[in-house]
Amino acid sequence: MNDTCLKILKILEESDHPVSGEVIAGGLDISRSAVWKHVRDLREAGYEIISSRKEGYRLVKTTDRLLPHEIQKKLRTKFIGREIRYFETVASTTWVAKNLCNESDDPGKLNGMLIVAEEQTGGIGRLGRSWTSPPGGIWGTIILTPKIPIEHLFMVTMAGSIAVARAIKKEYDLGALIKWPNDIYIGDKKVAGILVELSAEADAVHYCLLGIGIDANIPLDQLPQSFRDTATSISTETGEPVDRVQLLARVLREFEQRYLLLESGEYDSIIREWKSLSLTLDHRVHIRTLRKTFEGEAIDIDEHGALIIRKDNGRLERVIAGDCQQL
Numbered sequence: 001m002n003d004t005c006l007k008i009l010k011i012l013e014e015s016d017h018p019v020s021g022e023v024i025a026g027g028l029d030i031s032r033s034a035v036w037k038h039v040r041d042l043r044e045a046g047y048e049i050i051s052s053r054k055e056g057y058r059l060v061k062t063t064d065r066l067l068p069h070e071i072q073k074k075l076r077t078k079f080i081g082r083e084i085r086y087f088e089t090v091a092s093t094t095w096v097a098k099n100l101c102n103e104s105d106d107p108g109k110l111n112g113m114l115i116v117a118e119e120q121t122g123g124i125g126r127l128g129r130s131w132t133s134p135p136g137g138i139w140g141t142i143i144l145t146p147k148i149p150i151e152h153l154f155m156v157t158m159a160g161s162i163a164v165a166r167a168i169k170k171e172y173d174l175g176a177l178i179k180w181p182n183d184i185y186i187g188d189k190k191v192a193g194i195l196v197e198l199s200a201e202a203d204a205v206h207y208c209l210l211g212i213g214i215d216a217n218i219p220l221d222q223l224p225q226s227f228r229d230t231a232t233s234i235s236t237e238t239g240e241p242v243d244r245v246q247l248l249a250r251v252l253r254e255f256e257q258r259y260l261l262l263e264s265g266e267y268d269s270i271i272r273e274w275k276s277l278s279l280t281l282d283h284r285v286h287i288r289t290l291r292k293t294f295e296g297e298a299i300d301i302d303e304h305g306a307l308i309i310r311k312d313n314g315r316l317e318r319v320i321a322g323d324c325q326q327l
Helices: 003-014 021-028 032-044 068-074 093-103 154-172 234-238 244-263 267-276
Strands: 048-052 056-061 084-090 114-120 138-144 176-179 183-186 189-201 204-214 283-288 293-301 307-311 316-319 323-326
Touching: 003 021, 003 032, 003 056, 021 032, 021 056, 032 048, 068 084, 068 244, 084 093, 093 114, 093 138, 093 189, 093 204, 138 244, 154 176, 154 183, 154 189, 154 204, 154 234, 154 244, 154 267, 176 189, 204 244, 244 267, 267 293, 283 307, 293 316
Parallel strands: 084 114
Antiparallel strands: 048 056, 114 138, 138 204, 176 183, 183 189, 189 204, 283 293, 283 323, 293 307, 307 316
C-alpha cells in the first residue's frame, strides 16, 4: 500500500463514525476520485469498508493479511520487525533476505528487518527439503547481524524455537514443544519450523537469517498427502481461525527478548528454557547424520546446542546436525 492509502486507512481507523469523501479529500489535498481509488485499493488488500453517498466511508473490519501496517500496530519490540518487506507470493522469504544482504553495502543496516509473505512457492527446510507454504500460514525471515560468538550461533535457532513455542502457548493455550533441532510440535504433529542460514568467514559473521514457518490457518487437506499424518495447524487444533498478525507480533516479541539475552551472553538461561520445552530429551531416538545412523537415548544438549545421545553400548555421542526421530 502506498502512503496515501495508509493515510486514508488511519483516518478511518481513528473515526468511530463514517467519514465523507469530501472530508478525506480536503484533509489530504487530493480529489474525491482519488479517494475512491485508494479505498478500492484498501478493499483489495482485504479491508472491509462500507460506503454511502450520504454518510461516506466507514471501516468495518480490518484485513487478515500480514501487512506491515497491521503487524506494527501490535508490535512490542525495540528493533525486530520495525522494518518489514511484504509479499503476497514469493519463492522464498529467505532468498529475498539473502539478496537484500548481498546487495547492501552494510547488512548491519538491515538488522531486525522482517521479510514476510502470504505464500511461498519454493520454501526450503532443513537439508534443502521443500517446505510447503500455502496461504494461511506465517512465512517469514528475520535478518540479523548478531553480536554473538560464532560457536554460540546455533542458539539463535534455539531462541527462535522457544519464541514460537511460547507464543503458541500464550496465545492459544496449546502445549507446543520443541523437537531437536528446529521443529515445533503439538502432540505428535509438527506445527512449525525454524531454519537458520549464516554468511560467515573465519570468526566473522556477516549476517544470520532466521526463517520461521507456522501452520496457522491451514486446512490439512491443503497439505500434500504425505504430510497429513504428521502435520497439524493451530486452527485445526483450536477449531477457530487464528489471528495471524497477533501471533506473529507475539513471536517477534518473544524472540527479541531471548535474542537480546544471547547478545548479552546469557546462554545458560536459553539452554534451560529450551530443555523445559524439549520433546526430545529423555526419549529413545533414531539419529541419522551424513556419516552414520544409530539409536540411543537423548540425555542432554550441550552449551553449543548439540544433542547428547547415550548409545546402547553406553558411549556418549555428540550430534551437531542431523535428523532425529523419536521412537
